[in-house]
Amino acid sequence: MNLIEKHPIIDFKHGKKVTFSFDGKEMEGFEGDPIAAALHANGVRIYRETPIKEQTRGFFCAIGKCSSCFMVVDGVPNVRTCVTPLKVGMRVETQRGKGVIAMDAE
Amino acid sequence: MSENEKLFNGGVLTEARKGAIEPPKDLWERKKNGLVIIECPQRIPCNPCHTSCPTGAVKAFKDINDQPEIDYEKCTGCARCVAICPGLACFVVDLTWGGNDVALMKLPYEMLPLPEEGDTVDCLNRLGEAVAKGKIVKIAELMNDRTKVVQVEVPRSLVMNIRTIRVVK
Amino acid sequence: MRQTEVLVIGGGPAGLSAALEAASLGCDVTLVDSDLALGGQLIKQTHKFFGSKEERAGTRGFKISEMLLEELHGYKDKIKVHTNCTATGYYKEDGVISCVIGEEKYFRIQAKKIVMATGAQERLLPFPKNHLPGVYGAGAVQTLMNVYGVAPGEKVIMVGAGNIGLIVSYQLMQAGVEIAGIVEAMDKIGGYWVHAAKIRRMGVPIYLRHTIKEAIGDQIVKGAVIQEINDKFQPTGTEIKIDADIICMAVGLTPTCEILWQAGCKMIYVPQLCGHVAQRDMNMRTSHPDIWVAGDAAGIEEASAAMVEGRIAGVGVAKSLGHGNASEQAKRLEDYKGRIADLRGGEVGQKICQGLKVCTVNQWEV
Numbered sequence: 325m326n327l328i329e330k331h332p333i334i335d336f337k338h339g340k341k342v343t344f345s346f347d348g349k350e351m352e353g354f355e356g357d358p359i360a361a362a363l364h365a366n367g368v369r370i371y372r373e374t375p376i377k378e379q380t381r382g383f384f385c386a387i388g389k390c391s392s393c394f395m396v397v398d399g400v401p402n403v404r405t406c407v408t409p410l411k412v413g414m415r416v417e418t419q420r421g422k423g424v425i426a427m428d429a430e
Numbered sequence: 431m432s433e434n435e436k437l438f439n440g441g442v443l444t445e446a447r448k449g450a451i452e453p454p455k456d457l458w459e460r461k462k463n464g465l466v467i468i469e470c471p472q473r474i475p476c477n478p479c480h481t482s483c484p485t486g487a488v489k490a491f492k493d494i495n496d497q498p499e500i501d502y503e504k505c506t507g508c509a510r511c512v513a514i515c516p517g518l519a520c521f522v523v524d525l526t527w528g529g530n531d532v533a534l535m536k537l538p539y540e541m542l543p544l545p546e547e548g549d550t551v552d553c554l555n556r557l558g559e560a561v562a563k564g565k566i567v568k569i570a571e572l573m574n575d576r577t578k579v580v581q582v583e584v585p586r587s588l589v590m591n592i593r594t595i596r597v598v599k
Numbered sequence: 600m601r602q603t604e605v606l607v608i609g610g611g612p613a614g615l616s617a618a619l620e621a622a623s624l625g626c627d628v629t630l631v632d633s634d635l636a637l638g639g640q641l642i643k644q645t646h647k648f649f650g651s652k653e654e655r656a657g658t659r660g661f662k663i664s665e666m667l668l669e670e671l672h673g674y675k676d677k678i679k680v681h682t683n684c685t686a687t688g689y690y691k692e693d694g695v696i697s698c699v700i701g702e703e704k705y706f707r708i709q710a711k712k713i714v715m716a717t718g719a720q721e722r723l724l725p726f727p728k729n730h731l732p733g734v735y736g737a738g739a740v741q742t743l744m745n746v747y748g749v750a751p752g753e754k755v756i757m758v759g760a761g762n763i764g765l766i767v768s769y770q771l772m773q774a775g776v777e778i779a780g781i782v783e784a785m786d787k788i789g790g791y792w793v794h795a796a797k798i799r800r801m802g803v804p805i806y807l808r809h810t811i812k813e814a815i816g817d818q819i820v821k822g823a824v825i826q827e828i829n830d831k832f833q834p835t836g837t838e839i840k841i842d843a844d845i846i847c848m849a850v851g852l853t854p855t856c857e858i859l860w861q862a863g864c865k866m867i868y869v870p871q872l873c874g875h876v877a878q879r880d881m882n883m884r885t886s887h888p889d890i891w892v893a894g895d896a897a898g899i900e901e902a903s904a905a906m907v908e909g910r911i912a913g914v915g916v917a918k919s920l921g922h923g924n925a926s927e928q929a930k931r932l933e934d935y936k937g938r939i940a941d942l943r944g945g946e947v948g949q950k951i952c953q954g955l956k957v958c959t960v961n962q963w964e965v
Contacts, residue, residue, distance in 0.1 A: 328748045328774050332542045333576045333645045333659065336748035354747075358635065361747040369732040369819050380818045382732025386739035388633055388685065389720055389855075392730075403702060406739070407683065409635060431786065439787040440760075440805040441795025472792040473945040475903075476649035478657035494651050495945035514657045516647035517793025541773060541801075558802025575659070577647075593800045 325352055325365040342412035359405035359416055360386070360393050371395050371405060372419035395419045399426065438471075442556045447471040449497025452590065453523075457502055464507035464524030464534065467590075468498045470517060479511040479520060482573075509536040509579050513572035523589045533586040534567060537594055539578040544569065545597045552596040553584050562588050564595060603629035603679070605916055606696060606710035608686045608858065611639020612902045613894020613909035614716030615667045620913025620931075621714075622677035624923035629708065630678055631698055633685040636746075637671070638664035639718060641902060643741035645773065646766055649791070650903040653938055660902065661745070667906075686717075689861040694889065696858075712889050712916045715859055715877075716909060719852035719895035724758065727813040733820025737767045737849035744774045752845035756823050757781040758811050762790035762901075764849030768798050771847075779843045780804045782811055782825050784832065791947070811846065812838060820846055852899045859896070862887050871954025872898030878958050882915035882932065883908060886963060891915055898958070900951055907939040 328336065339354040346368055353362025360371065360383050370380045371393045384392035388407035397403040398415050401423020405416070434444040443450055449472070452458075453465040466487070468479060473495040480488040480498065487504035488511060511520040518538040527534035545551050545566045552560040568581040584592050607618045610632030618630045636642060644660020655663050671678060681700065688697045696713070699705050721736040723729060735743075735751060737759075743749045755776055757768050760783035768778045778798070786808050788795045795805065808828055815822040823846050827837040853874035860866060864877040865886035877885040877892045884891050893912040894905035911932065918928050943951050 326750065328744060328750050330542055330775075331748075332540050332544075332773050334661070334745060334748075338748065356635070357747050361743055361749050364743060364751070365747075365749045371732070374730075379730055380732055381730060382819070383735055383739055383743070385721060385736050386742040387720070390736075400702075406742075407633065407635060408702065409683070436786075436807065440807055441765075441788055441792055441797075441799045443796065469796065470793060474649055474791050474793070475651070475942045475945050475948065476656060477651055478647075481652055482657065493944055494941045495948070514647070515793075516649050516657060517791065518797050519793045542775065554800055554802065556796065556800050558800055573657075575647075575662075593796075596801070 326367060327365055342410065344410060344412070344414040344416060346416045347418055353410045355412060356409045358386075359395070359397065359408050359410050359414065362410045363405070363416070370418065373421070375421040394423070396423060401425060443469050443471065453500070453502050458523070459525050461505070461507065462524070462526050464522045464526070464536065465502055465505050466500060466507065466511060467521045467523060468500065468511070468519055469521070470497050470519045473497060476516060478514045478516065482510045482514045484508060484510060507536070510572055512536050512538050512579050513577050521593065525586065525589070528583060531586055532583050533589050535582050535584050535589060535592060537580050537582060539580045539595065540576065543597050543599060544578065545580065545595065549597065551582065552598055553582070553588065553592040554594050554596055555591045556593050560596065561591055564592070600695065601629070601706060601708040603627060603708060603710045604920065605629070605712050605714065606631070606708060607714045607716060608696070609639070609716035609718055609894070609896070610634070610637040610680070610682070611716060611718050611894060611905065612641050612667070613718075613896070613905040614639070614714065615671060616906045616909030617714040617716055617891070617893050617913040617916070618678050619667070619670050619674060620910045621916050622674040624914065624917035624928070626677070626917050626920060626922050628678045629681070629710070631681045631684040631686055633683070635683050637668060637680065637682060640738065641667075643738070643745040644766075644902070645745055645770055648903055649901070650942055651938070654903040654906065654942070686858060689858050691861070691863060712891070712919060714891045714893060714912050714916060715896055716892070716894045717855040717858060717896040719899055720855050721848065722851045722853055723848055724811065724850050726811050728816065729814060731814050731816050731820050732818070733816065733844055734814060734846045734848065737763050737847050740845070740847050741767055741770065744776070745770060750774055750776055752843075753777065754779050754843045755845040755847050756811070756825070756841055756843045757847045757849060759783060759849035759851065760788040760790060760795065760805055761849060761851065762794060765790040765794035765798060767847060767849060768803060769794065772798070772801060778803045779841045780806055782806045782809045784808065784810045784828060786830070814846055815840070820844055852895060854896050854898060856896055859885065859890070859892065862890055864890055867958050869898065869954045869957050871950045872958070876958050878960060880960050880962055881936070882918070883912040884915055884963065888963070898951065898954060901942070904939055904942050907935050907942065911935045911939070
C-alpha cells in the first residue's frame with residue numbers, strides 16, 4: 325500500500341489491515357476505510373467504464389454524490405465505493421456498462 | 431495593470447502596504463530578540479496575532495477585520511504570533527544577532543522534512559527563489575500544535591526578502 | 600416509523616452546531632450524516648482557522664471537529680446519531696423524511712422540526728477529457744490524503760485560486776505532493792491573500808488569467824494544456840502544456856438543496872451565495888414553518904460562519920418548540936448574530952452580505 329508515512333500535522337490512525345480482491349487480484353486495505361481509498365492506495369485509479377462510449381471513470385467527489393466511482397462489489401453493481409466501507413474478503417470488480425442487478429442475473 | 435500589481439494579486443508583496451509595513455529602523459537595530467513584521471495586507475476576519483500577544487504589542491482590533499497595527503516599543507520578538515498566525519504572515523527579525531553581516535529570522539514552518547540545528551538551508555524569497563544560504567540556529571514549537579518556529583541566521587541585507595526556508599538534504 | 604423532536608440533516612460544522620445548540624436548550628435531536636464519520640469538511644482541514652477566539656481561531660479545522668465531537672459526547676442522551684445515512688427524500692403530505700443507511704437499508708422518520716445542514720457539492724468545469732480518472736474534486740483530494748492518508752498522486756495541477764484551491768495546494772505540499780501550478784481565470788486570487796503568499800514563497804506558480812483547455816491522457820490523466828485568456832475570458836492563443844497525474848478542481852461549491860426544494864421551501868438564486876438557496880428569516884427559518892437551514896446549504900461561506908449559523912438555527916428551533924427560557928435564547932441569539940456580523944465584515948464577507956440581503960426576510964408572516 326502506498327500511504328503517506330510522514331506528515332507534519334496529522335498522525336494517521338489506520339484500522340485493521342484486511343485483504344480484499346480487485347478484479348481477482350488480492351490486495352490489502354484498512355477495514356472501514358472507503359473501498360475507493362483502499363484501491364487508490366494500491367495504485368488503482370480506474371473504477372468503471374461507461375456504458376456507451378466505454379470511457380474510464382474513477383474517484384471524483386468522495387461524498388457519494390457523483391456516480392463516478394460505481395463498481396461491482398460482491399456481485400452488486402452501482403456501489404458508491406467512495407462511501408462504502410471496506411470489509412475483509414470483499415470482491416471488488418471494475419464495472420463495465422450499467423451493471424446487472426441480481427434479480428436479472430442468470 | 432502594472433507588474434507589481436499583478437504580483438500582488440497573486441499573493442506576492444512588492445512594497446509596504448497597510449497591514450504590511452517595516453518596523454522603524456532605529457528601534458529595530460537596537461531591539462534585542464527582534465521585532466515582528468506582519469504581512470497581512472487584506473481585511474479578513476482574524477485576530478490571533480493580537481490575542482496571543484503577551485505584551486499588547488499587536489494592538490487590540492476595533493473590528494476583527496482590521497489589519498494588525500504594532501506598538502514596536504512593546505514587541506519583545508517572542509514569536510508567539512509567528513507560531514499561531516493561520517496565514518503564516520508573521521516573521522520576527524532580530525538585527526542585533528551576530529555580527530554586522532547577519533541577522534536572525536524567526537519563521538513559521540509546517541512542512542517536512544524538518545531541518546536540524548546547525549543545518550545549512552536555502553532561504554527563499556516571496557516568489558520561492560533561493561536567494562541565500564542560511565544556518566538553522568534553533569527550532570521550537572511554541573504553541574504545542576505542530577507549527578514550528580525556525581530560527582535561521584541569514585544575510586542581514588536580505589531580511590526583507592527572505593520569507594521561508596527549504597531544507598536541502 | 601421513527602419519531603424525533605428535531606431532525607438535523609448533515610453532521611458538518613453547521614449541523615453539529617445546530618444539534619448541540621438545540622440539545623443544550625433541551626431538545627431531543629436526531630442527527631443523520633451521509634458520510635462515514637461526523638465533522639463534514641472540518642475533519643480534512645489541517646490549516647488553522649481564522650476568526651476570533653469564539654470561533655477557535657488559530658486552531659486547526661480537524662481539531663475543531665474533535666472539540667465539537669467531544670461536546671456531542673456530552674449530549675449522548677439528547678442527540679441520536681446515524682452516520683453513513685443519507686436523507687433521500689421529504690414527503691410533503693406528512694412531513695416524513697426517508698433515509699438510507701449504506702446502500703440499501705431504508706427507514707422513515709418524522710420530526711417536529713428539521714434543520715437542513717446538507718452542505719455543498721463541488722462544481723466542475725467543462726473541458727475535453729474532464730471525465731478521466733485523475734480529475735478529482737478538491738474535497739475528494741483532501742479526503743484521500745488527510746482522512747485516509749493516501750497520496751492522491753505525485754504532481755497536481757490545481758484549478759482555482761479561491762480559498763479551497765489555495766489551502767488544498769498547501770495541504771498537498773504537506774503530504775509531499777508537488778504542485779505544478781495553480782490556474783485561475785480571474786486577474787486576482789479569490790481566496791485570502793495570506794493563503795496565496797504561503798504557497799508562492801515555496802515556489803508554486805499561480806497562473807492568473809488562465810484556464811484549463813483540456814486534459815491529456817487516454818485512460819487516466821497524464822497532464823493538461825492550460826491557456827491564457829483575456830479580460831473577456833477569450834483565449835489569447837498562448838498555451839502551456841503541463842505534465843501531472845492529478846487535475847484538482849477547486850472551482851467553487853454550490854449549495855446542496857434538493858431536499859429544500861422537495862419540501863417546498865421558497866428558493867431563490869443568489870450568485871453571491873453560489874446557487875439556489877432557501878429564503879430565510881434572521882434565525883435561519885425557511886418559508887416552511889418547520890424547516891431551518893444552516894451552513895453551506897444556506898449559501899457558500901467559511902466553516903466558521905457555518906458553525907455560528909448552526910448555533911442560530913439551533914436556538915431558533917428550540918425557541919419554536921418552547922424549550923429554554925426566553926431571556927437565555929435572546930442572549931445567545933444576540934451573541935451569535937454579533938459574531939457572525941464580525942466574520943462577514945472583511946473584504947470577502949462583503950459579497951456574502953450582498954447575497955444575504957436578497958434572501959433574508961425580517962420575519963415570516965404568520
